[in-house]
Amino acid sequence: MEKVDRKLNIFFLPHFSTSHLIPMVDTARLFVAHGGVAATIVTTPHNARLFQDSLDCDSESRGDIKVHTVKMPSAEVGLPQGIENIGQCSTPQMIGQLFKAIALLQKPIEQLIRENRPDCIVSDMFFPWSVEIAEEINAPRILFYPSNAFYHSVSHSLNLHAPHDKVQSDTETFLIPYLPDQIEMTRSQLQDHLKTKTLYGQLINMIKDTELRSYGIIFTSFQGLEPAYVDYFKKVRGIRSWHLGLPSHFIDRNKYRKEKNSVLTEQHGVLSWLETQKPNSVLYICFGSMIRFPDAQFSEIALALEASGHPFVWVVRKEGKAKENGVENWLPEGFEERVKENNSGMVIRGWAPQVQILNHPAIGGFVTHCGWNSVLESIVAGVPLITWPMFAEQFYNENLITRILKIGVEVGSGVWNPGFEITSPVVGSDKILKAVNRLMGGSGEAEEIRRRAKELAEMADRSVEEGGSTYTDLKALIEEITEVVFQKD
Template sequence: MAETIVLYPSPGMGHVISMVELGKFILRHHPSFSIIIIIAPPSFNTGSTTTYIRHISATVPSITFHQLPTISVDLNSFSSMEAVIFEVLHRSDPHVRRALETITLSNTVSAFIIDFFCSSSHKIAAEFKIPTYYFITSGACVFSFFLYFPFLHNSTTQSFKDMNTLFHIPGIPPFPTSDMIPLLLDRDSTEYRDLLKFSLDLPNSAGIIINTFESLEIRSLQTIREGKCNPYGNTPPVFTVGPLLDSGGRSTSTAVTADCLNWLDKQPNKSVVYLCFGSLGLFTVAQMKEIAIGLERSGLRFLWVVRSPPTEDNSKRFLPPPEPDLDLILPAGFLDRTKDRGLVVKSWGPQVAVLNHESVGGFVTHCGWNSVLEAVCAGVPMVAWPLYAEQKFNRQVMVEDMKVALRLAEGENGFVVAKEVERGVRELIESEKGEEVRKVVQKMSEEASAAMSDGGSSVAALGRLVESWRRC
C-alpha cells in the first residue's frame, strides 16, 4: 500500500495554504510519499478555498483532498471566529474518524499532521495507531508560550484581564498583561478552555513541526529543546521546516497586480513604504484618517492596502467587509495631494510581489506570521503594528530578539496618532536605526534561503522528521 501522510488544517485560507506548502515541501524532497489533506468546510467566509484547492489538485497530483461534510452552527451564539472554528472542528470528529478509516483501507498512513485548532482529533488518530504531529503555523516563540501555558494557568486563579503584571515566559522577552493573546484574557471563556486543552495535549504528540528556521528564532528554539518551557516534563521533538510561503495557486487579481508593480517600477530604489494589515486587520475610520495624515506629513512614497472599517452590524461580523469607499474613509483631498508619491489599493494587494520589488524599502505590518516570513525572505525591514491573535508576541520577538522590526507607540485601545505614524515610517526609511534593521533582515533573508536549500537546516529537519515516521 502507498505510504501516505494525512494533513488536517483549520479551514481558514492561511492555514490551508500553509498545510499545502508543507505537503509540497515533503514531496519535493521525499517524492515517494503521497499527501492527503482533510478539509473541513468553514461555516463562515474565511476566504474561499474552492478555487485554490482545485488548482492544487490539477497541478500537484500527489496531493489529494478529502472534503468533510459541512457543519451548520448559529454564528450569533459565538463570541469569536476562533470559538466557531473550535466548535465546528470538534463536531467534525466523527467525520474525521470515518475519513481515516477509509484512507487506511488503501494507504499506509505514516503520520497525521494537525493544526492546533484540530486538537480534538488527536485521540482519533491514536485509535488507528497513527502518530500525531502538530504543525505550528506561527513561530517558535508562540509554541514556547503554549508549552508553558498550563504552568501559567496553575499558578493563578485570576483571569489575565484582571492582572497587571509582567510575564516572564522561557524563550520569550518579558511582556505585559496587555500583550496577552486576546482569546486568553478571560479564564472562563470557551476559547481559553480549548486553548488550554491544546496546550495540555502538546506533550503527548509525536513531534512538533514549526514554520520557522533555526537562525531566525535561536533563543526560543534553544529554550524549548532544553525543556524549560514545559516544567511538567516531556517536550516532543521539534522540527523547523520553514519558511513555508505561498508558492502560487491562490486566486489573484491580475489587474491589481499589474497596477501595483507598474507603479512601483517608477519609484526610486528602497523608497516606498508598504502598509498592509492582513485579511482581518480592520481599522476604524478615525484610525485610517490618522494613518493618512501621518503618511502625508512624512513626505515619503507609500503603497497602502485599505480595507473597509469593521461593521457595527453584529450579524455581519463574520462576513468579509465590502469594498471600501475611499472618499468616506480618507481625509478630503488626500488622494489628490499624494497622487504623485502614493498609491492606495482597495482590499487586496499582491504582497509577495510587492515585498520583493526593489523600490520597497519598508513594511508596516500587523505582525501576522506569514507576513513576517514574507518580509524576512524579501529582506524588507518592518514597523510592527500588531492587531489581534498572537501578533503582540510576534512583535516582542521581532523587535527584541530578531531585530527585524521597529516599534510604534500605541495609545489607549491600540490607537496610533498621525505624529507617531509619521515618526515610525520616517525612522524606518531615513534613520540609522532603520538602516541597522535593514542590514539584519537582509542577512536573515540570506539565511532563510540557505535553510531551504539542499543541505540547509530546514531540509535537514525534514529528513529527521521523515526518519521519525519510518521508525514508528
C-alpha cells in the first residue's frame, strides 16, 4: 500500500451520559496522541462543556481534536432548556424525554456525516443507527462499549440459554452455562429486559445486531484483567475487539493532564485531610453521580461507618437531601459533629477528586456501586472494593470483582433497580458493618485481597507501557483502520 500523506479522519459519537461520554472523549484523545489521527467529537453544547477542560490540556494535539456541537431539541420533547445529560435528569419522565430528544438528533448527525464523510466512525452502543450511515459512506464503524468482556460474555450466555427461566423464584440461584468459570446469579439481580419484554430490551437487541455489522468493538478493559473472557467473547461472537483499558490512565501515564490534576488536588481539602491518616486505613464511599438513596439508607450507612471505627471519606450527591425547618435530617443526630471532633471522617457534598483520592496511600478500601469506570479507577489505583451493585450491568461487575478477580467483598445487596431512584430493600447497618470489617479488619482474607489488588494495579500499569497489551491493542487498531481506509484511496 502506498503511503498516504494525510491523517485518518475519525468521528466519535458519544452517548449523553457521563459514564459513556468521558471514556469515549478520552479514547479520542488517545487516538490523537498516538499520532496520524484527526478526531471530531459530535455532541451537544452542555455535554461539550463537561470535557472541554481536558481537551484544553492536550496542548500538543489541540489542533487535531475538534468538537462539533448539535443543538438539543429540548422544546420538541418538553425538556427544560439545558438538560442534555442523563445525570441532570431528576425523574424517570425526564430520562424518557432525554432519550426522545437524542433520537431526534439522528437525522442532523447523519447529515453531518454525509457532508464530512469521515474515514471511520466510533459510535457509542446507544446509537445503533450509526451502523447504517457508516455503511452508506463505506466507512468502518467501531462499536464502543464502556465495559468489559466478562459482562458481555455473561449477557450472551443468558440471552442464548435463558437459565433464569428454569428457576422457581427470584432468589433461587442458577448457573450461567458454558462460561470459563462457574458463575451463579439470581433472577432478582438481572435487568428487567431479560425477564420480560421491554422497550429497552428491543434497543439492546438492536445494539447486539449491530455488533456483527460493525468492523469491531472497543472495550474499556485490558486483556490481562480478564484473558479468559476476552478469548471467550471473540470465540462465541466472532467479532474483532480491542481492549484499551481505562483511557484516562493511559493518558496520565503519558503525562497528559499532569498540571491540571495538580491544581485540582491543591484546591480540595480532602487530600490534605488524607495526609493526616495512616496508610491503607481510610474507607472511601461513593455511589456515583446519579444514584438516589432513600434517607433511611443514608442513616444505615452512617451507623455502620461510626460503629466500624475506621476513618472514612463519604461522597454524597449535593441535591435531593430531605430537610425539616431548613435542617438536613438524612444523617443520625450529631453524626457529623462527632466525626469532626474525632477527626475520624469527612462527608463531602457534591464533586470530589475521585482518582486522586483513590491513589492516595491512606485509602484502604472503596465502597462502590460497581459502575465500570469507578471499578477501573480502583483497579488502576490498587484499591480493594466493597461491592454494592444497584442497576444496569453492576451485578455482573460484582461477580467479576469478587469471584474472578477476588479483589473485593460483597455488601449483600441482591435486588436490581430499574433506575437511579433506589427502591430495593434498605441494606441494614449490620450487613454494611460486616463487609467493612471483613475488608478493613486486617484478617488473612483481607491481606490476600489487598495483595491481589496491588498485583492488578501493577498489571494495569504494564499494559499501557510500550509493548503492553493496551498499548499494543491501540497501535494495532489504528494501523488496521489506516490500512483499510487508505486501501480505498
